[in-house]
Amino acid sequence: MPSDQYSFWQLVSLAVFLLFIVVYTLFGSRIQFHLIMSEVGSHLRMLSRMRQILLARVTEFIRKNAKDDTDVEGFVSTMTDYFVVEPVSLDPSGVVWKLEHLIRTAETHLENSVRGVLANPCEDLVKRATYMIEVARAFSAIHKIVNHFYILARKTNNLFIAMQLHFMLPLIAREANALFNAVQAFELRIPIGDGAGVLAVSHLVTRDAPYRTIARHTICYETSINGRPAFIIRPKGPEGNTGELGRAVEHVLAEIAPSAIITVDAAVKLEGEKTGSIAIGTGVAIGGVGVQRFRIEEIASKHHVPCYAIVIKMSSSEALLPMNEAIAEASRKAAAAVERLVSSLPVGEPVVVVGVGNSLGIGV
Amino acid sequence: MILSTWIIVAALVLLLLLLLLIKRESRYPIRLEKILVKSVIQCMNCGLKVVRNFENQDYVFKPCGRCPSCGGDRYIVAIYGQKIKSKSS
Numbered sequence: 001m002p003s004d005q006y007s008f009w010q011l012v013s014l015a016v017f018l019l020f021i022v023v024y025t026l027f028g029s030r031i032q033f034h035l036i037m038s039e040v041g042s043h044l045r046m047l048s049r050m051r052q053i054l055l056a057r058v059t060e061f062i063r064k065n066a067k068d069d070t071d072v073e074g075f076v077s078t079m080t081d082y083f084v085v086e087p088v089s090l091d092p093s094g095v096v097w098k099l100e101h102l103i104r105t106a107e108t109h110l111e112n113s114v115r116g117v118l119a120n121p122c123e124d125l126v127k128r129a130t131y132m133i134e135v136a137r138a139f140s141a142i143h144k145i146v147n148h149f150y151i152l153a154r155k156t157n158n159l160f161i162a163m164q165l166h167f168m169l170p171l172i173a174r175e176a177n178a179l180f181n182a183v184q185a186f187e188l189r190i191p192i193g194d195g196a197g198v199l200a201v202s203h204l205v206t207r208d209a210p211y212r213t214i215a216r217h218t219i220c221y222e223t224s225i226n227g228r229p230a231f232i233i234r235p236k237g238p239e240g241n242t243g244e245l246g247r248a249v250e251h252v253l254a255e256i257a258p259s260a261i262i263t264v265d266a267a268v269k270l271e272g273e274k275t276g277s278i279a280i281g282t283g284v285a286i287g288g289v290g291v292q293r294f295r296i297e298e299i300a301s302k303h304h305v306p307c308y309a310i311v312i313k314m315s316s317s318e319a320l321l322p323m324n325e326a327i328a329e330a331s332r333k334a335a336a337a338v339e340r341l342v343s344s345l346p347v348g349e350p351v352v353v354v355g356v357g358n359s360l361g362i363g364v
Numbered sequence: 365m366i367l368s369t370w371i372i373v374a375a376l377v378l379l380l381l382l383l384l385l386i387k388r389e390s391r392y393p394i395r396l397e398k399i400l401v402k403s404v405i406q407c408m409n410c411g412l413k414v415v416r417n418f419e420n421q422d423y424v425f426k427p428c429g430r431c432p433s434c435g436g437d438r439y440i441v442a443i444y445g446q447k448i449k450s451k452s453s
Binding site: 009012013016017020031035039043046047050169170172173174176177180181184185188189190191199202207237238321322323324325327328361362363364 | 391
């Protein structure tokens with residue numbers, strides 16, 4: 001009878017409805033946990049695959065240039081696991097010098113290790129191999145951290161650890177993508193976006209201008225900009241260097257009393273800002289851990305020298321990838337901005353201009 | 365009957381959506397971008413510019429011989445990459 005059928009289906013629908021309520025109430029978070037973990041897991045598998053490809057590429061590059069009897073796989077594996085223990089900062093006084101010492105030790109150790117395995121260890125090759133290992137190390141670190149939290153969330157069945165990892169996935173993917181693609185620039189010695197500041201100050205000197213080395217991997221040109229004597233400091237290229245710009249500025253300030261210190265650097269743009277846009281401000285524009293910036297701020301405040309910063313905006317991934325046309329063009333605009341800024345300073349008084357960044361593929 | 369059928373259909377659709385959400389591939393793929401790298405050679409005397417593909421051992425400010433137009437010194441003044449957009453990406 002129709003009335004009986006109607007009541008039967010009513011019962012079925014009520015049962016399904018109640019079942020859904022019970023399932024979602026009791027197992028909702030468990031279902032969500034499995035959905036999140038499934039997505040994080042698929043990303044982790046991809047990270048793992050890309051890490052293997054990246055390590056294979058770095059290994060192949062070193063093998064091509066290594067001594068015959070070298071265990072290249074073992075060497076790359078050891079170097080990508082290399083770590084630096086941060087100095088104790090319970091008493092923060094003097095921590096910058098300790099940090100500088102540790103960074104210098106790590107850099108020297110890595111370069112010397114690479115030099116030891118290469119058959120023809122010229123400076124350019126050592127730098128390229130070193131940076132490739134650095135990229136592989138950074139990529140491995142991302143993989144290890146994601147893997148750690150993935151396993152931790154699985155072991156503890158903790159939805160909130162899984163959710164935090166899930167929220168970070170787009171940002172992690174961005175960084176990993178940039179690192180994965182950065183290796184081709186270091187392999188072929190193509191200038192990277194981070195070198196925009198170095199390229200900008202290089203446009204301020206003629207190609208035959210003499211220079212002298214004033215700190216490790218750091219050079220200084222003496223020239224003039226619009227009637228003002230100018231000391232142009234930058235890392236030495238075309239091999240990849242970031243130089244010791246702080247020490248170099250200290251060296252120059254021991255000789256002269258400049259009217260200003262101008263730093264030109266690449267800066268990470270905010271979403272919505274245009275790549276290659278230029279901004280001018282006050283302060284010392286140097287990225288990294290801050291040791292070189294600290295040195296310049298110290299000496300500038302001691303001698304009451306004004307500090308100006310000119311930055312070329314780009315995304316964090318563009319800073320690592322081969323330089324694009326917009327950034328190459330922006331470096332010329334930044335050089336013009338330096339000239340305009342120098343024109344506003346007293347005529348005849350010297351000025352220090354510092355090109356900050358990686359000098360990979362940018363010759364002297 | 366009509367109402368209850370709809371409820372069951374809706375439940376099945378929800379179940380299907382749930383299964384579709386479980387993806388095998390990541391939503392944020394990491395891939396090697398193909399980049400075409402160009403070197404810009406410029407004469408320091410007449411400003412004549414030539415753009416060619418990047419060659420191994422190129423670097424910015426590398427001397428590149430004499431200018432065919434005026435005989436001035438030529439240098440690489442810029443090296444930049446252009447992303448190649450493939451149909452698959």
